[in-house]
Amino acid sequence: MTITARERGLVGCRTCTKVWPEGTPRCARCGAKLVSRDTSSLQRVWAWWLAGVLAYIPANMYPMLQTRILFQTSEETIVGGAIELAAYGSYGVALIIIAASVLIPLGKFFAIAYLALSISRGSRRAAGQRFLVYEIVEFIGRWSMIDVFVVAILSAVVQLNLAASINPGFAALAFALSVIFTMLSAQSFDSRMIWDRASSEAEEGAPSAQSRTPAKDMA
Amino acid sequence: MRAESSPERDNLIACDKCDALYRVTKIEKGERAVCQRCHTVLIAPVQDAGLKLIAMALACLILVISTLFLPFLEIQRLGFSNETTLLDAARAFSGGFLGVLVVAVVLFMLGLPALRLAITIYTIAPLVFDRPALPHAKGLFALSERLRPWSMAEIFLIGCAVSLVKLGELARVEFGPAFWMFCVLVVLIVIQDTLMCRWSVWRALDR
Numbered sequence: 119m120t121i122t123a124r125e126r127g128l129v130g131c132r133t134c135t136k137v138w139p140e141g142t143p144r145c146a147r148c149g150a151k152l153v154s155r156d157t158s159s160l161q162r163v164w165a166w167w168l169a170g171v172l173a174y175i176p177a178n179m180y181p182m183l184q185t186r187i188l189f190q191t192s193e194e195t196i197v198g199g200a201i202e203l204a205a206y207g208s209y210g211v212a213l214i215i216i217a218a219s220v221l222i223p224l225g226k227f228f229a230i231a232y233l234a235l236s237i238s239r240g241s242r243r244a245a246g247q248r249f250l251v252y253e254i255v256e257f258i259g260r261w262s263m264i265d266v267f268v269v270a271i272l273s274a275v276v277q278l279n280l281a282a283s284i285n286p287g288f289a290a291l292a293f294a295l296s297v298i299f300t301m302l303s304a305q306s307f308d309s310r311m312i313w314d315r316a317s318s319e320a321e322e323g324a325p326s327a328q329s330r331t332p333a334k335d336m337a
Numbered sequence: 338m339r340a341e342s343s344p345e346r347d348n349l350i351a352c353d354k355c356d357a358l359y360r361v362t363k364i365e366k367g368e369r370a371v372c373q374r375c376h377t378v379l380i381a382p383v384q385d386a387g388l389k390l391i392a393m394a395l396a397c398l399i400l401v402i403s404t405l406f407l408p409f410l411e412i413q414r415l416g417f418s419n420e421t422t423l424l425d426a427a428r429a430f431s432g433g434f435l436g437v438l439v440v441a442v443v444l445f446m447l448g449l450p451a452l453r454l455a456i457t458i459y460t461i462a463p464l465v466f467d468r469p470a471l472p473h474a475k476g477l478f479a480l481s482e483r484l485r486p487w488s489m490a491e492i493f494l495i496g497c498a499v500s501l502v503k504l505g506e507l508a509r510v511e512f513g514p515a516f517w518m519f520c521v522l523v524v525l526i527v528i529q530d531t532l533m534c535r536w537s538v539w540r541a542l543d544r
Contacts, residue, residue, distance in 0.1 A: 123358045134539040135352070265496075271500040313357075313375070
């Protein structure tokens with residue numbers, strides 16, 4: 119059975135893991151604000167989440183890239199660009215773009231919404247599983263930036279006067295903002311709240327397989 | 338109100354991801370203390386981590402500076418060619434929409450990693466040589482930890498690979514020396530991250 123800092127009337131610092139008595143306003147070691155559970159965090163999560171979703175819509179409607187070869191100009195959207203890559207036979211790269219720009223962002227929107235709802239409404243799913251979702255979201259979210267980087271590289275490099283030039287479209291900005299907003303949304307989430315309900319129920323399973331752990335349990 | 342620190346409470350740590358409370362025992366170099374509930378690594382000291390970290394960070398900073406000034410990509414099409422260093426790219430488009438994008442990207446891929454490396458040297462070097470920590474070391478170290486997800490060197494590298502494939506249809510592209518240095522930089526940054534034990538640094542800063 120795990121004992122939490124809160125159950126002992128203590129509050130842990132989320133920046134440096136030091137423990138203080140409940141009610142201490144700031145960590146005297148690292149200066150971070152101390153809160154046992156960041157109850158206002160869900161509001162911030164939803165605010166950034168909404169901003170991310172809203173920015174994601176124009177990111178898919180407007181062109182990401184504007185390519186001019188001699189006197190021909192063509193524009194491509196995120197999905198259009200991936201389809202074109204696949205048409206040229208670069209299936210692997212097309213898959214990377216689709217994963218980074220469509221699957222990961224959409225998956226993130228659903229995952230964050232699910233986590234936030236599971237806190238406010240309760241969930242029957244084990245805390246361990248929901249925490250895994252949270253960790254995946256935190257780990258994978260940044261990778262959506264790939265397409266923004268590609269646009270920046272292409273437009274910075276391909277400036278060959280008449281022969282060819284590539285310029286970023288409005289979608290590049292919208293998409294970058296969408297990724298940034300969703301990262302902020304995920305960072306606002308206080309993952310300690312996932313575990314609160316769980317600790318009142320019976321703890322499932324044996325102690326961790328990785329129990330090379332020298333940190334001793336309080337119990 | 339400022340809480341006094343008590344010796345009993347000083348031995349306790351709370352997992353920052355799930356609030357589980359632990360009493361810290363002696364942890365040998367090379368061992369890892371993992372939260373039993375959410376498997377977050379809490380403590381992972383490395384032998385001579387301080388010196389290794391400083392050496393790594395210095396090497397990385399040299400690579401960062403070289404990456405900025407040496408040519409990154411060269412492109413040729415129909416007799417027009419264009420050799421780009423990152424600094425040129427950032428300067429050429431200062432102003433306009435593309436300018437904002439390029440500056441933001443250079444910040445994500447190189448600026449923030451460089452800032453984190455500099456902070457690492459600033460906070461850890463005095464500790465290694467048994468000097469008192471420099472002013473604002475704690476605040477800067479906290480900032481560096483917060484910036485971790487925003488430093489995106491490795492993601493930029495994948496972006497380069499994708500760009501190369503997309504450019505393949507349009508023009509001939511060659512990587513310059515800066516690109517290869519950047520590859521080494523990404524590997525070093527990843528290794529450096531595994532050497533850094535957050536808990537050990539905070540404890541050392543507290544003395």
